[in-house]
Each structure stands twice: as structure tokens, then as C-alpha cells.
Amino acid sequence: MWRHIASNVLTFLVVLVFLLGGVILWGQSEYNARGPLEEPICLRVERGSNMRAVSRKLQNEGAISNGTIFRVGADYTNKNSQLKAGSWLVPEGASMSEIIDLVTRGGASTCGTEVVYRIGVTDSEIEVRELDPATNRYVEKAAFKPGAEETPDAYETVRDQADTRYRIAVAEGVTSWQIVEGLKAVDVLAGEVTKTPPEGSLAPDSYEVRTGDSRAAVIEKMQAKQEAILNEAWEKRPDDLPVNSPDELLILASIIEKETGVPEERGQVASVFINRLRAGMRLQTDPTVIYGITKGEGVLGRGLRQSELRRATPWNTYVIEGLPPTPIANPGRASIEAAVDPAETDFIFFVADGTGGHAFARTLDEHNRNVARWREIEAERKTD
Structure with a gap:
């Protein structure tokens, strides 16, 4: 009898082990x-x-x-x-x-709410946005200017949430002064920037930051990124490039950056300045004149006067030979790469064409016709 009971118990245990194993495998x-x-x-x-x-x-x-x-x-x-x-x-x-x-x-949140501090060429903005998981796109919840008397409730709400992410988006072509002023509006950062970094030394990009990060540390990150981009481009430069140092390359890239907002044009604009440097011609570019007036501290906000085009400043390329002494803005990677790899053209002139881009020319006669057409477009717009 005991042997029979023991056998049944053993059988039960075997079945139980098999069942438990099955449950584990299923789990x-x-x-x-x-x-x-x-x-x-x-x-x-x-x-x-x-x-x-x-x-x-x-x-x-x-x-x-x-x-x-x-x-x-x-x-x-x-x-x-x-x-x-x-x-x-x-x-x-x-x-x-x-x-x-x-x-x-761990690491940074991969969805949810994000506050983006945008530092632009003509304006800055603070945007509160939220990722829509279904589309993997951000949806704007609120936007306002830095220094606004009243901030949106959406901004005040997310500031109290531990998982809110913060990002600084720096546009291509902003000046170092504009970046420093923009960082002052990023109220989750700590510390002061006591000195404006050298013009051109900060890489326009998007930077994720955390509450309590120092402004100085963000500046260092931007400088390290720009130095890496510049060194990489300099290593790939052709032997006949008419610039003598990475600093000169950065100056040229900043002029390219300020002369066009059309990405597809960067190579052509770069070719004009390269062709002019090779020919010993003055660059004659308006953004350098503007920088000589503003020193990068704000936007001129009006057209240039003839007297300003003739006035001698270290940056006025209508007056000086070759490149100005410093960059006139912080160029992005694309403009730096265009400076070392310009399009192969015979162009030595360009002027606005009314579409946001430019009309390029090989001869002065052709350029004068393009200028006349641009004047007509300007007159028509004033009439309208």
C-alpha cells in the first residue's frame, strides 16, 4: 500500500514538474x-x-x-x-x-513634452511641443517670445514635470552675440557667459540640455562641434583652394552662409567668391558691410546706404582686398563644406532674382541685365 501511495506521489510530482516547466516555457x-x-x-x-x-x-x-x-x-x-x-x-x-x-x-526621454528654445537670425522663440506617438511628429502646444509679460499655461505646466526635455535650436547664420543673448532666455540653464565667443566658433545645431546645465558648458559644446566640423573640412580641401588656413575657411563659409538662404545655391555662391579670390577681385558682398556696422549685435533692419558701401571698415569687402579679418556669423556645416567644395562655374557675379534665390552671371553685361531686372521687381513690389 505504501509503495502504491509513494508511486502515486512520485507520478504527481513528475506531472507537476512537467506542468511547471510548461508554464515557465509559456511565460x-x-x-x-x-x-x-x-x-x-x-x-x-x-x-x-x-x-x-x-x-x-x-x-x-x-x-x-x-x-x-x-x-x-x-x-x-x-x-x-x-x-x-x-x-x-x-x-x-x-x-x-x-x-x-x-x-x-535610462537616458533622455524618447517622447512626451519638449521645450525648444529657438535662436534665429532675425527673431527668437520658445516653443512647447509634444510628440504624437502615432505619427512620430511633434505637435506644437504653445509658442511665445522670450521676455513675454505672460507665458502660456502649457509652458508653466511642463516646467513642473520631471520628464520634460529641453532643447536649444541654433539657426545657421546667427552671430555669437545673438547666441549669447539667446542663451540668457533659456531659464533652465545656470551661470553667466562673461565674454562673447569669437565669431564663427559656434556650430549651429540642436542641443539637448538638462535643468541646471551651465551656459558656459553649452558654449563649450558648440565650440567643440564647430572645431570638429572645420577640421574635417580643412583636411578634405583641394590644393588650389585660395584660402590659407582653417580660420580663413571659416570666414569664407560665414559669407556664403549670409549670402543665401537657398541650400541648393551654396555651391554656386561659393564658386563666385572662390573665382573672385583667384582673380584678385574684391568680394563686394553686402553682408560684410552690414557686419561692419552692427558688429553682429542685432539686425540692421534696413537697406544699406551708398555712403555705407563706400565707408571703410575692416569688414567692408567693397573697400578691402580679399577676406575680412573675422567671420561675420556662425556658418553651418553645409556652408563650410561648400567653401571647400564649390560648384565648378565661371560665375563672378550674382544678384537677387525675386524668388528668394539669385541670378548668376559670368560677365558684367550679363550681370547688369540681371540687376536691371531685379530693380524692376523691386519697383513692382513697392507699387503693389
Whole structure:
């Protein structure tokens, strides 16, 4: 009898082990299988939250099929205590294991709300935007000018959220003075910039920052990036390029940057200045005259006067030979690359054509016709 009972118990234990093994295999399969989420969602993990709260939120969103398996999987992989606060983009069909990795990996939030401080050539703006997970595009929630008397409620609300991201977007062609002034409006940064960095030394780009970062550290990051871009371009320069140093290359790139806002034209504009330098001609470019007046501190806001075109300043390329002594703005990568790899043309003149671009010419007669046409366009616009 005891032998019969022992046999039954043994059989039961064997069956139990097989069942337990089957459950484990099933759980592992569920944990690693494609999830039920039909379109991406933005999962916000509050500071101080835990895996139980996250699993409930994920189940409510339809992102996981079983909260228990999710929590057991996190515990089994020793990630249960590694949960990171933030907003995380959970892609369509993400498995439980992939979601666990997302919410424990750390780093900057991958979705949610972002405040962008835009430093532009003629204006600056603060934008509050939110990522739409379904389209992976940002949707603007509010926008206002720095120094506004009243700030939108959307801005005040997100300032209190720990997972809000902050970004500084610097436009190509801004001056170093404009960047320093723009950084003053980034109220999540700390410290002062005691000296305006050398013109041209800051790379226009988008920079993610965190609350408490110093303005000086952001400046250093911009300078390091611009130095790397410039050195890379200088290494690829052709032997016959009529500039003698990386500094001169940066000066030329800044002039190209300020002369056109049409990306496709950079190579042609660069070719005009390269051809003029090779021929020993003066560059005769208006943005250098403007810089001689403003020193990069603000926008001129009007047309140039004939007296200003004739007035001698270190930057007035209607008066001086060759390049001015410093850059006249902070050029972007594309303008720096155009300076070392200009289009192959015979152009030595260009003038606005009324479309936002320019009409290029090889001879003075051709250029004069283009100028006459531009004057007609200007007159028509004044009449309208």
C-alpha cells in the first residue's frame, strides 16, 4: 500500500514538474513574443513609481497581455529595481522584454513634452511641443517670445514635470552675440557667459540640455562641434583652394552662409567668391558691410546706404582686398563644406532674382541685365 501511495506521489510530482516547466516555457514565450499594441504609445513613468504601477498602466493601454508575466520577467532579469522615470516611446507590437528594456535603460526621454528654445537670425522663440506617438511628429502646444509679460499655461505646466526635455535650436547664420543673448532666455540653464565667443566658433545645431546645465558648458559644446566640423573640412580641401588656413575657411563659409538662404545655391555662391579670390577681385558682398556696422549685435533692419558701401571698415569687402579679418556669423556645416567644395562655374557675379534665390552671371553685361531686372521687381513690389 505504501509503495502504491509513494508511486502515486512520485507520478504527481513528475506531472507537476512537467506542468511547471510548461508554464515557465509559456511565460517565457509570452514575455518575448510580439505584443498586442496596435500603434505606438507614449508611456510616462512617474518618479517613485514601480513595476506594478507600470504594468497596470501598460495593460490599460493594451500594450501587454499579462501584468504578472511582465513583473516576473522584470524580476527574473534583475531589472525590477532599475525603473527610470521619464516618458518612453513604446513602439507598435513591442514585446514585454523590449518594454522592460525601454523603461530601465535610462537616458533622455524618447517622447512626451519638449521645450525648444529657438535662436534665429532675425527673431527668437520658445516653443512647447509634444510628440504624437502615432505619427512620430511633434505637435506644437504653445509658442511665445522670450521676455513675454505672460507665458502660456502649457509652458508653466511642463516646467513642473520631471520628464520634460529641453532643447536649444541654433539657426545657421546667427552671430555669437545673438547666441549669447539667446542663451540668457533659456531659464533652465545656470551661470553667466562673461565674454562673447569669437565669431564663427559656434556650430549651429540642436542641443539637448538638462535643468541646471551651465551656459558656459553649452558654449563649450558648440565650440567643440564647430572645431570638429572645420577640421574635417580643412583636411578634405583641394590644393588650389585660395584660402590659407582653417580660420580663413571659416570666414569664407560665414559669407556664403549670409549670402543665401537657398541650400541648393551654396555651391554656386561659393564658386563666385572662390573665382573672385583667384582673380584678385574684391568680394563686394553686402553682408560684410552690414557686419561692419552692427558688429553682429542685432539686425540692421534696413537697406544699406551708398555712403555705407563706400565707408571703410575692416569688414567692408567693397573697400578691402580679399577676406575680412573675422567671420561675420556662425556658418553651418553645409556652408563650410561648400567653401571647400564649390560648384565648378565661371560665375563672378550674382544678384537677387525675386524668388528668394539669385541670378548668376559670368560677365558684367550679363550681370547688369540681371540687376536691371531685379530693380524692376523691386519697383513692382513697392507699387503693389
